Amino acid sequence: MTRIAFVEPYYESVTGAQQSMLPLLTDTDSFDATLVVPSEGALAAEARERGVSVDVVGLPSKLDRPGDELLDAHPASVLDTATGVTTYQRRILRYLRERDYDAVYCNSLKAVVLFGPAAKLLGIPILWYVRIDTPISVLDALAHALADHVITISEGTKTRFDGALTRDGKATTIYTGVDLDEFSPANADPSGFPFADRDGPVIAEVATIQPRKGQHHLVDAVGSVADSLDDFELVFAGEASDEAYKHGSDYGETIRRRVADAGIADRTTVLGWCDDVPSLLAAIDIFVLPSYNEGLPRSILEAFALGVPVVATPAGGTRELVAHGENGLVVPKGSADDLAAALARLGSEPDLRERMGRNARETVVQWFSQERYVENFETYLAEEVL
8 A cells, every 4th residue: 555654843842734634644545544743742642542553863953943943044053954854864764765665745844854865865746835925935845846746725825836836736725624523613602602692792702822823913813892892702712823923023012912901801712722613713704814924724724614704814715715795804914904894893793693693514525525635636646646
């Protein structure tokens, strides 16, 4: 049977990128999949629990850092990183030769940089799944050259590359999807959340706490229309990412101060990590994602699956999900005023929320199911790669 290595260097968490990859390892009989990580952690534990084979290929400490640190432009740092990557290739070469893989799937740019050169030397096809629309300097060109196949999570994500990198026809979009049984109104129990019984609208953002997710705009928007949102609740679910503490700042603390300054602290709940996202989504009325950049936001798909209308910015592939006025509303990036107007509209019109919610669920059922995602990936492998 065809053997594929799924490489994910970010091993400490199981968030959007990892959650979207795992069904490709668990929901198919078309190939033999192995997850390859640089260390034990939450991802390896989750994969093993799902019956996935896991290999750990240890990463030198100088490379086991967040991507933005590895891309430090200081010459000494660049040289140190380049030396580490070059040395690491000998370990990767030995590993790939021993396993005799038919393809290497890279779930991030860092995965391509680490595994791409060795796989290229051995003639193993390299697949790079691009999950966010933000370009990353010259490394995008390097990864694009190394990869035999570039899969983008949305058409909007292709804007990450300039024309020279897309004219070769190497990039193909395969939409990710969600489990319609797990994320189903029939299977969710919102009763565990105290705000589920509010008469007014419950407005929520489920995302890592970091500036690019725009939580500060949501606070400002809700604060400006709080008087018109009778008995509302604002809910944040998610943990702070490394980006939340960049340059010594604490974005989470900034959000808490902003909530207090807006006078809505008694109407705001900060949940942190949530283990039961489907039930949380069943307890809310409006989902908000005012991001600056995205790929194809999994959080929107999950909200749609629970029949929740969405207010979002046109980041990445969001416009491929949210049809303005049909299953949600699209507002400009960085505009708390436009976001406030959208929330005031949805917050005051329960019939509109109900109609948009029905359309949202139908959007996911028709186009973004997990089953469809896996089938499309299997077809792509069979027709384009193997």
